[in-house]
Amino acid sequence: MAWNDPDVAAALRTAWDYMRLVHSPRPVDAILVLGSFDPRAAIHAAALWRAGLAPVIIISGGIAHRGGLLDTGWDQPEARVFADIALREGVPSQAILLEDRAQNTGDNFVLGRAVAERAGFHARKFLVVAKPYMTRRGFATGRKVWPDVELLMQCEDIDVADYFTRESDPERALLALVGDLHRIMVYPTLGFQVEQDVPPSVVEALRRLVASGYGGRLLAGYGVG
Numbered sequence: 001m002a003w004n005d006p007d008v009a010a011a012l013r014t015a016w017d018y019m020r021l022v023h024s025p026r027p028v029d030a031i032l033v034l035g036s037f038d039p040r041a042a043i044h045a046a047a048l049w050r051a052g053l054a055p056v057i058i059i060s061g062g063i064a065h066r067g068g069l070l071d072t073g074w075d076q077p078e079a080r081v082f083a084d085i086a087l088r089e090g091v092p093s094q095a096i097l098l099e100d101r102a103q104n105t106g107d108n109f110v111l112g113r114a115v116a117e118r119a120g121f122h123a124r125k126f127l128v129v130a131k132p133y134m135t136r137r138g139f140a141t142g143r144k145v146w147p148d149v150e151l152l153m154q155c156e157d158i159d160v161a162d163y164f165t166r167e168s169d170p171e172r173a174l175l176a177l178v179g180d181l182h183r184i185m186v187y188p189t190l191g192f193q194v195e196q197d198v199p200p201s202v203v204e205a206l207r208r209l210v211a212s213g214y215g216g217r218l219l220a221g222y223g224v225g
Contacts, residue, residue, distance in 0.1 A: 001212045003164055003174045008212050012174065014205035015181050016160040018198075021136035023152040028054050029123035030116055034108045034138055035061015035078030037070060037176075038131040042082035044156045045129040046089030056121055057091060059083050060099040060112040069175055069217055077101075097121075105138060106192060109145040125150045132156065132163060133177045137184050140193035178209050179217025186222045198225070 001008050031054045033045045045057050061078025065071045074081050077100035086096055099115040102108045116123055128151050130138045135153040142151045164170040181202070187193040203225035209215070210224055218224065 003170045004161075005212070008174075008209065008214075009161070011205040011208040011212070012164070012177070013160050014201055015177060015209065016133055016163075018202045018205075019133040019136045019177065019181060019184070020155065021139055021153050022155060025051075025053055025127060025152065025154055027052070028125040028127050028150075028152065030054050030121055030125075031057045031127045031129060032108070032112050033057060033059045033061075033082055034105060034128065034130040034134060035059065035064075035082060035102065036131050036134065037072045037078075039082055039085050040156055041129045041131055042085035043089055044154060045082075045127075046086045046091045048127055048129070048154060049086075049091050049095060050089075054127060056095050056097055056116070056119075057086060058097045058099060058112045058116050058121075059086065060102045060108040060115075062101045062103055062107075064103045069172060069179075105134075105141045106145055108138075109142050113146065113149075123149070125152070127152050127154050129154045132158060133180060136196070137180050137187075137193070140184060140187070140196055143194040144192065174209070174214050175216050178206065178214045179219075181206050182218050182222070182224065185225060186219050 031045050049057050059079045059082045063077050079098045079100040083096050097115050099111045102111050132155040135155050139153050167173045188195040206224050
């Protein structure tokens with residue numbers, strides 16, 4: 001089935017509405033951008049910076065997932081691609097800190113904070129910017145890694161149908177989303193994220209998406225609830 005088949009689209013919307021966790025933006029010590037194959041997060045982070053909500057943007061992401069579903073195909077780290085976008089969006093180079101080694105979300109937080117501290121930013125409040133369906137998982141990871149820091153999640157304001165319609169490879173994006181939802185459920189048991197309530201309707205949406213052929217990025221050896 002295609003992502004916009006009515007049955008798939010209904011389950012996708014349920015999953016999207018749960019996974020897209022957004023907090024009201026307000027002034028913080030720094031903005032942290034989580035790298036991925038979706039560079040629009042850099043555009044949103046730049047808008048937050050231009051609004052005066054933080055003095056600095058930390059952009060984290062290395063060359064990761066080579067040969068896998070999440071491979072960006074870029075010949076440079078995610079952080080450098082995102083930084084170029086932020087520069088074009090009006091953020092000066094002195095307001096950008098790069099972390100270009102991260103291989104996963106946990107690395108984004110651990111290595112991103114280290115870069116900030118080396119630059120003299122001992123931040124206690126962050127706006128964390130990610131692609132929309134990564135915000136809840138990002139929050140759960142950040143709360144595990146940084147229990148002493150306040151995290152406010154941010155992403156572009158876009159409807160699920162609009163997001164997938166504009167994607168050059170929406171099927172890949174849906175496989176990635178299903179994998180991220182599965183990780184929200186499994187990773188707390190592995191110590192990678194804080195536990196979060198997953199409503200039965202979301203568990204059922206995950207089952208329906210997997211049954212429709214989108215289970216290619218599930219964690220091996222773990223059920224879907």
